[in-house]
Amino acid sequence: MNTIKMKAPIKYHLRSFRKTIQIMYLCVYLVMLLTVISNIFKTPFSFESNSMMEFVSAITIFVIGLVSFKEYFKFSLANGISRKTQFFSTTAALGILSTVLAFIDTINCLIFTHITHYCPLFLQIYGIGSSFSDSSPILTPQMLFENFLWLVFLYFLVSMIGLFITTLYYRMNRGFKIAVSIFVPVVLINGFEPLDSYFFAGKLTAVLQNFLSVAFGLSNGCNPYIAMVSMFVFAFFFAALTYLLARKASIKN
Amino acid sequence: MNFAEDKSIYLQIAEKIEDAILSGAFEEESQIPSTTEFSVNYKINPATALKGISLLVDDGIVYKKRGLGMFVCPGAKEVILSKREKDFFDRFIRTLLNEAKKLSMSKADIIAMIERGYGNEQNRN
Amino acid sequence: MSKIEIKSITKTFGEIAALKEVSVTFEENHIYGLLGRNGAGKTTLLNLLTGKLFPDSGEILIDGERALENDRALSKMYCMTELNLYPEKMRVKEAFRWSAEFYPDFNTEYANSLCEKFELKTNLKIRNLSTGYHSIFKIIIALSCGTEIVIFDEPVLGLDANHRELFYKELIQNFSDAPRTFILSTHLIEEIASIIDRVVIIKNGKIIMDDEVQNVISMGFSVSGSADAVDEYIKRKRVLGFDTLGNFKSAYLLGKSDDVPSSLEVGKLELQKLFIQLTNA
Numbered sequence: 054m055n056t057i058k059m060k061a062p063i064k065y066h067l068r069s070f071r072k073t074i075q076i077m078y079l080c081v082y083l084v085m086l087l088t089v090i091s092n093i094f095k096t097p098f099s100f101e102s103n104s105m106m107e108f109v110s111a112i113t114i115f116v117i118g119l120v121s122f123k124e125y126f127k128f129s130l131a132n133g134i135s136r137k138t139q140f141f142s143t144t145a146a147l148g149i150l151s152t153v154l155a156f157i158d159t160i161n162c163l164i165f166t167h168i169t170h171y172c173p174l175f176l177q178i179y180g181i182g183s184s185f186s187d188s189s190p191i192l193t194p195q196m197l198f199e200n201f202l203w204l205v206f207l208y209f210l211v212s213m214i215g216l217f218i219t220t221l222y223y224r225m226n227r228g229f230k231i232a233v234s235i236f237v238p239v240v241l242i243n244g245f246e247p248l249d250s251y252f253f254a255g256k257l258t259a260v261l262q263n264f265l266s267v268a269f270g271l272s273n274g275c276n277p278y279i280a281m282v283s284m285f286v287f288a289f290f291f292a293a294l295t296y297l298l299a300r301k302a303s304i305k306n
Numbered sequence: 307m308n309f310a311e312d313k314s315i316y317l318q319i320a321e322k323i324e325d326a327i328l329s330g331a332f333e334e335e336s337q338i339p340s341t342t343e344f345s346v347n348y349k350i351n352p353a354t355a356l357k358g359i360s361l362l363v364d365d366g367i368v369y370k371k372r373g374l375g376m377f378v379c380p381g382a383k384e385v386i387l388s389k390r391e392k393d394f395f396d397r398f399i400r401t402l403l404n405e406a407k408k409l410s411m412s413k414a415d416i417i418a419m420i421e422r423g424y425g426n427e428q429n430r431n
Numbered sequence: 432m433s434k435i436e437i438k439s440i441t442k443t444f445g446e447i448a449a450l451k452e453v454s455v456t457f458e459e460n461h462i463y464g465l466l467g468r469n470g471a472g473k474t475t476l477l478n479l480l481t482g483k484l485f486p487d488s489g490e491i492l493i494d495g496e497r498a499l500e501n502d503r504a505l506s507k508m509y510c511m512t513e514l515n516l517y518p519e520k521m522r523v524k525e526a527f528r529w530s531a532e533f534y535p536d537f538n539t540e541y542a543n544s545l546c547e548k549f550e551l552k553t554n555l556k557i558r559n560l561s562t563g564y565h566s567i568f569k570i571i572i573a574l575s576c577g578t579e580i581v582i583f584d585e586p587v588l589g590l591d592a593n594h595r596e597l598f599y600k601e602l603i604q605n606f607s608d609a610p611r612t613f614i615l616s617t618h619l620i621e622e623i624a625s626i627i628d629r630v631v632i633i634k635n636g637k638i639i640m641d642d643e644v645q646n647v648i649s650m651g652f653s654v655s656g657s658a659d660a661v662d663e664y665i666k667r668k669r670v671l672g673f674d675t676l677g678n679f680k681s682a683y684l685l686g687k688s689d690d691v692p693s694s695l696e697v698g699k700l701e702l703q704k705l706f707i708q709l710t711n712a
Contacts, residue, residue: 312697312698312699314645315625341607342603342604342607342608345603345607346600346603346604346607347600348625349596349599349600349603349625349626350603350625350626351462351603351625351626351627351628352603352606352607352610353628354625354628404693
């Protein structure tokens with residue numbers, strides 16, 4: 054893998070992200086503006102925009118992950134880029150995007166907490182009772198830094214999940230695609246609890262809940278750094294699966 | 307240029323250039339188009355065009371001026387004429403006699419035809 | 432220095448063996464014609480060569496290096512294919528810009544001049560191009576890339592006669608200015624017969640011919656005349672095939688034509704005729 058060769062593909066990815074991100078922030082700022090206006094004029098509708106922004110960013114980067122395979126794969130084949138370079142450049146571009154979004158969102162956090170009642174997602178999880186008070190939390194530099202880092206890992210993990218799903222779908226044949234598209238959501242949403250209580254007397258859910266709380270640093274007090282490590286490990290896991298799927302991808306007619 | 311003809315393409319190219327020299331379109335000591343120009347114009351592989359031109363170089367009809375291109379040799383016209391005269395019998399007379407044989411024409415018939423041909427030219431002049 | 436060595440490549444799609452232990456070498460400074468009937472395996476071979484597919488067995492070397500998943504080897508090639516690989520929403524001029532990023536030797540000025548000659552508006556989105564202009568767009572990139580190996584898979588799909596002629600002329604000019612390896616894969620044998628100097632023929636997933644065009648054409652000849660006379664002559668000869676029209680028969684033979692009786696017409700073997708006879712079942 055040639056690092057010099059990666060420059061152009063990464064540039065291409067970042068270019069393709071630009072428009073989506075611009076629209077996203079436009080919407081976010083618009084909503085914030087409406088919130089502030091509604092606060093000033095004390096309208097009956099209150100825009101509850103607590104931690105909305107991070108959700109929006111997370112969903113956006115997840116969707117970006119979802120569209121970062123097929124079109125790019127074909128384009129890369131036309132331009133003589135190996136699948137290895139494709140994978141690493143996509144991952145790198147999503148990593149860069151995660152960092153940029155996390156940075157902007159942290160700055161936004163600072164602004165929003167000053168102009169309206171806003172509590173970032175990070176504090177809602179790791180802060181103590183912050184979202185239930187009437188005023189916005191005071192953000193210390195340490196909080197801002199941790200917020201930023203935590204968001205980087207969160208966004209990156211979420212984008213890797215999106216990338217994994219789209220790569221998996223590309224590699225699957227039609228039968229598999231239909232089966233997975235129906236089966237997985239049904240099991241996850243409706244089937245998990247009944248299946249678990251029938252086969253494992255509810256133990257699986259308990260184990261899972263325990264695992265998640267440990268992974269996200271919530272078991273013994275609030276430790277966001279454990280969460281960052283966990284998210285990185287999960288992201289690496291999804292990325293590795295994606296690589297295994299991507300490296301044997303062939304062109305389809 | 308009709309590539310369905312029996313003659314190889316490079317020979318046809320060489321002949322075309324010779325014809326142009328004879329007719330005065332390519333004057334002696336003047337530059338002829340490059341290999342690339344010939345190959346693009348007739349839509350043939352450049353190596354084929356080069357082969358045809360090399361033939362002419364070997365026969366002393368064109369020569370290469372370093373850095374400039376191909377030029378018509380002085381006296382090229384005479385060289386071509388004498389070459390063609392030598393070929394004339396093989397190319398035209400033999401074919402004529404073969405065809406005449408197919409049509410069962412006698413020697414006298416052929417001569418009469420030739421006379422007629424000259425007569426027509428005179429009438430035109 | 433752009434030699435392609437394809438060694439014992441086999442590729443199967445389900446039950447169909449598209450290529451069976453195919454070996455062929457493409458040397459530099461030639462214009463190759465890759466010929467074959469529909470489904471013979473031409474496109475599969477080119478897709479394997481450019482890394483779009485993986486072979487079941489065998490290997491492909493470019494300048495001695497394995498081409499599989501190799502950025503350096505892949506950057507030496509550009510393949511103009513029927514497939515729609517470019518993003519639909521991209522504009523032609525954007526595609527040129529990105530081509531220049533991925534292929535450092537891409538000549539943008541030349542590409543734009545070709546656009547003028549072919550009357551392709553660079554502001555158009557790729558999804559709005561007609562079939563013909565889609566081909567033209569890809570041809571222009573292929574010719575402007577500056578790569579050592581340039582491959583054209585059915586380049587003239589949808590091109591009108593004027594554009595076809597323009598393409599061939601630009602191709603020859605381009606090759607003449609910078610000789611490299613050109614591979615033309617097409618059905619229009621007659622049109623390219625004079626342009627290519629090497630021919631490779633694929634039949635049912637196997638290479639049945641790989642030679643210089645002039646050798647191939649001088650391999651044999653045709654005889655025409657009355658059916659009886661032709662039949663008499665072709666006894667004990669290596670016959671490729673024949674055409675019959677009433678009592679008039681033409682036979683295509685391998686070998687030398689020095690013993691043809693005067694009752695029969697001798698003709699040159701055209702590449703397309705030879706191809707048809709060789710690839711008939």
